[in-house]
Amino acid sequence: MRLEVRGLTKAFGDFLADDDIDLIVEPGQVHAILGENGAGKSTLMNMLYGILAPTSGQILIDGNPVRFSSPSDAIAAGIGMVHQHFKLVGPFSVADNVQLGREHVTRGRLDREGARQAVLSVSQRYGLALDPDALCEDLPVGVQQRVEIVKALSGETDLLILDEPTAVLTPPEVAELLEIIGNLTDAGMSVIFISHKLKEVKAIADSITVLRRGKVVAEASPSDTEAELAAAMVGRSVVLTVERPPADPGAVALEIKDLTVLGERGTAMLDGLNLAVRSGEIVGLAGVEGNGQTELARAVLGTITPDSGSIEMGGTPVTGWNPYRRIVAGLGYIPEDRGRDGLAGDFTVAENLVLNQYRDAPLSNRGVVDATAVRALADKAIADFDIRTRGPGELVSALSGGNQQKVVIAREFSRPRSVLVAAQPTRGVDVGAIEFIHRRLVAERDSGTGVLLISAELDEILALSDRIAVIHNGQIVGEVAPDTPREVIGQLMAGHRPADPATAS
Ligand SMILES: Nc1ncnc2c1ncn2[C@@H]1O[C@H](COP(=O)(O)OP(=O)(O)OP(=O)(O)O)[C@@H](O)[C@H]1O
Ligand SMILES: [Mg+2]
Known part of the structure; x- marks a missing residue:
């Protein structure tokens, strides 16, 4: 599949998460997207996968304009996606999670055996070992990611979007995944690969687009040095x-x-x-x-x-x-799984920044929280840690993944x-x-x-x-x-x- 994006833009209110993006992904190639936290990478992918409707611009597949109103449209067009944050249902088995949204029903019953076999065949074909009967909530994050990949490969996929697939993998698992991606592209599949790990990007990408604050700022080459790629991403030397x-x-x-x-x-x-x-x-x-x-x-x-x-x-x-x-x-504690142990998604950035200390002086006085003090602490943390947010009152769930992590870090570093x-x-x-x-x-x-x-x-x-x-x-x-x-x-x-x-x- 040849994917082309022309002038794609996504606005949240008056904020442009993606601003006039042009992008071409050639068939059988790995196209990497680099960009700092909040640059607009996941938002762009969510438009390609039919989760978000573009504010303006066009998506073309093999030269034909397409319009997705939901992920099922994107899947039907041959696009599979592994999300940055898992979308698995914990108490369900691996097989049930993989067939979620495309259940086979035989004589009024779920075809559980068919689902198990489907998992086994995909996991064998691409060398992704999985127990179809394990409950997802019992699996380490690395294996949960593998479930997501098998799920994305279960359709008739021509373009696979991997949004930070290696963030949670161990080094041997990363090596394995890179090899799998090589097999996929050899078979003609196109892959969009997002990662903050420059070594991986250099190892696997055929072409690289760099985003900063919603705009394409560079087309880079995998032969560029890590220092050059880092500088292109953040706009200064690192x-x-x-x-x-x-x-x-x-x-x-x-x-x-x-x-x-x-x-x-x-x-x-x-x-x-x-x-x-x-x-x-x-x-x-x-x-x-x-x-x-x-x-x-x-x-x-x-x-x-x-x-x-x-x-x-x-x-x-x-x-x-x-x-x-x-x-x-x-005790300070930065948890490995910020979504589960580190953040309250329905709370604001400021509330999350003080979760561990709002009951104590100077933030509280005789049981009453001092909103001005909380606000001042939050403003300082946002500035110190360069948290990209529209302000302390924004819900933490609206932040990009990396910026959510910065909220946890800022909170845990905020006192001795x-x-x-x-x-x-x-x-x-x-x-x-x-x-x-x-x-x-x-x-x-x-x-x-x-x-x-x-x-x-x-x-x-x-x-x-x-x-x-x-x-x-x-x-x-x-x-x-x-x-x-x-x-x-x-x-x-x-x-x-x-x-x-x-x-x-
Ligand atoms: N649903 C939403 N409502 C409001 N703002 C949003 C929403 N989704 C994303 N944003 C904002 O859009 C910007 C881009 O977010 P996005 O998730 O695309 O970043 P990213 O490049 O994937 O970053 P990361 O590397 O941290 O994952 C961020 O500033 C984020 O706060
Ligand atoms: Mg992201």
């Missing part, structure tokens, strides 16, 4: 490495002792895990996603209760405390902490914001906070950590210095301990 003086660790700020958390089927998600974070240091937790990172973060916050073991903050046992009490005691758990802190944010967040994490450390950094990006762990702990099967299988070769960390991530006689040669 420092891609982190300046970091040596740490000066103090007393233990967070201590996790023999922590065990059992999963639903009685298997140990955390299996007697021990880990200590000192004040003034960043401890990076490396590991393949699904090895207990989520459970560890939630246990430290207090949203899951461990089956045994203890958690101490500054020497005080907090294991039995509720999350609010821990937050008041100095003794402990900060940062899970995937830069997921979905643009290169300019990554630079800023990394600097802030180092500044937190230098102000004496003990930082536990959980990240699926080994690059991020290596760039920021003073010490690296590797998690595997719910246990810390090794602690290494940040100058340890990647291969050694990779071995540990796969569960091979250095002293393991099975792997020693």
